[in-house]
Amino acid sequence: MMKKLILGVLLLNLLAACSSNPPKEETMEPATTSAAEAPAADTQAAADAQAAADAQAAADAQAAADAQAALMEKNSVYFPFDVDAVQAADRETIMNHAEYLASHPDVKVRVEGNADERGSSEYNLGLGQRRAKNTKRALVLGGAQDAQIETVSYGEEKPRCSEHNEACWAQNRRADINYSAQ
Amino acid sequence: MKRWILSCLMFFAVPAHAVLNIEITGAGEHQTPISLVRFSGDAAIAQGLLELVSNDLNRTGLFKLIDPAGKSPHEPRDIRPAEWAGVEAVLIGTVEPQAEGKVAVKFRLLDLVRNAELMSQVVTAKEDQVRAIGHRIADLVYERLTGSPGVFSTRIAYVSRDAGVYRLVVADSDGDNEQALLTSREPIMSPAWSPDGRQIAYVSFEKSRAMVYVQSLTSRQRTLIADFPGSNSAPSWSPDGSKIAMVLTRDDESQIYIANSNGKHLRRITYSEAIDTEPSFSPDGSSLLFTSDRGGSPQIYRVSIEGGNAERLTFESGNAFSPRFHPDGKSFVFAHFREGVFHIAVYDIESRQTQILTVGGWEKKPSFAPNGKMILFATELQGRGILATVSSDGRVKQKMVAQRGDIREPMWGPFLK
Numbered sequence: 001m002m003k004k005l006i007l008g009v010l011l012l013n014l015l016a017a018c019s020s021n022p023p024k025e026e027t028m029e030p031a032t033t034s035a036a037e038a039p040a041a042d043t044q045a046a047a048d049a050q051a052a053a054d055a056q057a058a059a060d061a062q063a064a065a066d067a068q069a070a071l072m073e074k075n076s077v078y079f080p081f082d083v084d085a086v087q088a089a090d091r092e093t094i095m096n097h098a099e100y101l102a103s104h105p106d107v108k109v110r111v112e113g114n115a116d117e118r119g120s121s122e123y124n125l126g127l128g129q130r131r132a133k134n135t136k137r138a139l140v141l142g143g144a145q146d147a148q149i150e151t152v153s154y155g156e157e158k159p160r161c162s163e164h165n166e167a168c169w170a171q172n173r174r175a176d177i178n179y180s181a182q
Numbered sequence: 183m184k185r186w187i188l189s190c191l192m193f194f195a196v197p198a199h200a201v202l203n204i205e206i207t208g209a210g211e212h213q214t215p216i217s218l219v220r221f222s223g224d225a226a227i228a229q230g231l232l233e234l235v236s237n238d239l240n241r242t243g244l245f246k247l248i249d250p251a252g253k254s255p256h257e258p259r260d261i262r263p264a265e266w267a268g269v270e271a272v273l274i275g276t277v278e279p280q281a282e283g284k285v286a287v288k289f290r291l292l293d294l295v296r297n298a299e300l301m302s303q304v305v306t307a308k309e310d311q312v313r314a315i316g317h318r319i320a321d322l323v324y325e326r327l328t329g330s331p332g333v334f335s336t337r338i339a340y341v342s343r344d345a346g347v348y349r350l351v352v353a354d355s356d357g358d359n360e361q362a363l364l365t366s367r368e369p370i371m372s373p374a375w376s377p378d379g380r381q382i383a384y385v386s387f388e389k390s391r392a393m394v395y396v397q398s399l400t401s402r403q404r405t406l407i408a409d410f411p412g413s414n415s416a417p418s419w420s421p422d423g424s425k426i427a428m429v430l431t432r433d434d435e436s437q438i439y440i441a442n443s444n445g446k447h448l449r450r451i452t453y454s455e456a457i458d459t460e461p462s463f464s465p466d467g468s469s470l471l472f473t474s475d476r477g478g479s480p481q482i483y484r485v486s487i488e489g490g491n492a493e494r495l496t497f498e499s500g501n502a503f504s505p506r507f508h509p510d511g512k513s514f515v516f517a518h519f520r521e522g523v524f525h526i527a528v529y530d531i532e533s534r535q536t537q538i539l540t541v542g543g544w545e546k547k548p549s550f551a552p553n554g555k556m557i558l559f560a561t562e563l564q565g566r567g568i569l570a571t572v573s574s575d576g577r578v579k580q581k582m583v584a585q586r587g588d589i590r591e592p593m594w595g596p597f598l599k
Contacts, residue, residue: 031381057393058193069331082479118386118519119480119501119503119519120373120480120503120504120546121547121590121591122371122372122415122416122460122473122503122504123457123459123473123480123503125392125413125416125436126413126429126431126435126459127373127457129412129413129431130438151393152412152413153391153392153412153413153414153431154369154387155371155392157369157387158369158370181390
C-alpha cells in the first residue's frame, strides 16, 4: 500500500515536470485512531468501558464525516491551457481522494473533465476526456481501484465561469472528482 | 462601405415569427441593380412576398434594390424601358386566390438591358406557405442573375442555450421560422445534416455523457447510434447518406470511426495517440478532413476513408479547428485561433493559401451554404452567442441577432431535394 502511494507521488512529480512551480514538500499526515483499552474487571468497569467505547465510536464517526466533508470540499484539479497532465499543485488533492477510495472500496466516483472555451467544442470534448483519464490514472496509482472510477468529459459545455478572461478560463480547465453522480 | 439595417423591414415582412434582427455590412464587388414591384392581388400576401424577396436578395450584398418609384407594372407589356433607367432587371407578378385556401403566385423576371424575359413561373401553395414561396422566388431570381442556385429555401440547424435549457433548433436560412427538434437540461452539440436534409445527427448528454443520435425531421423519431464507454461525438454524414463518421474514445483517445448511418459496422479510421476529431467528408466521399493535435497543436489533416497515413494541410501559427469542405471540394473553411481570438478562414487546397475572412472574435464552427457562396458561423454580441454569415470572398457580412438565448454550433443544411 505504502509502496503504491510512493509510486503515485513519484508519478505526480514526473507529470509535474513541466510545471513552473517548484514541487512542495510532501507531508502526508498519518491518520491515527487510538483503540480504547478497557480491561473488564467488574460490571461497572464493563459498563464504563462500553460507554467509553460508544463515545469513541461516535467521535470516530464524526471524525470520519468531517474528514469526508473536508475531502469533498476540495474535489477539483486544475490544468494549464491545452495541457492534460495532472499538476504538482494538485498532488495533495489527488492523494487524499486516492487514499479515501482505497480505504472505501465500495465507493464509486465519476471524474468529469472540462476545458476552457479556447478551442472547438469537439476538440475540447477530447481534451476534457484526456484530463478525466489522467486524473483517474493518478487516483489509481495512488491506490484507488480502476473499477471505482468512471470518466466523462463535458468539454467546454459546462463552464463554471463564462467570461472571456484567464481568471475564468483557469476555473474551467479542471477535472472534478464527483461522489454523488453514481 | 454600404450598410443597411433591415430590422425595420423585418417588422413588415414576418410579424408573426420575427425572432431575429439582421444587420448587414459590406457589398459585393458588382451589384446588379434590380427593381422588385409589389405583385398585384391580395395586398397582404403581395407585401409579405415583396419584403421577403427584398430581404433575401439584400443579404447577399450582390444586388442594388431600386425603388420602382410608384410604377406598378404586372405584365411585361406594361413596362416602358425609358422609365427604368439604370435598372437591369425587374421582378413583376400576380397573386391569385385558388380553391381550398390556396394561392397561385405567377412571377416573371425581365432583363431590361437585353429586353428579354429571364424567367416566368407559377407557384401554387397554401396561404400560410407564403414564406416558402418568397424564398423560392428569391432563389430563382438569384440563380438567373448570378448563375449559382440560391440558398434562401435551405435550412440551418443550431443549438440554443437559455437559462440552463438546451434546444436543438432547425430554422430557415434567414434564421426565422424556428422549430425545436429537442429540448434538454443537458448539453447538445454538433448537429449534422443528412445529405437529403431529412435527418439530423447530433450529440446529446441527456444520459450524462456524450452520445450520438440521429433524428428524423418529419417523424421526429430518433435513434441512439453510438453509446460506447467514454465520449461519442462529432457525427458527419457521407455524401450518399449511407455512412456516418464520428469520434469515439472507447479505445482510449478520441479517434475517428466510420459506421453505417444506423451505427452498425463500425470501422476505425485513425490510429494516433492524439485527439483526432471533427471529421468532415469530402464532396466525392473519398476522404475526410479532421482536426488533430498529433503535431503538437490542433491543425487540419486529411485522411482517406480507407484509413492510412494522414496528410497535414494547415501549418498556421496558432490553432486550426472545425474544417468543412466547400461544395466543390477545392477549399475548406475552418476556425483559426491566433493571438487570443478566433477568425473564420478559408484554405485553398491546391495553392495551399489561407485567406482570413473576418476581423476576429469568438467566431466558431463555420459551414458553407450548399452553393458555396456564404459561410454560416457562431459569433458573439454583448456576451451572447449569435449567428453570423460572411460571403466566401469576405466582402459581405451579416449578424443575425436572436432575441433570446445563447446560440452555438450552427450548421448550414443541404439543398432540399
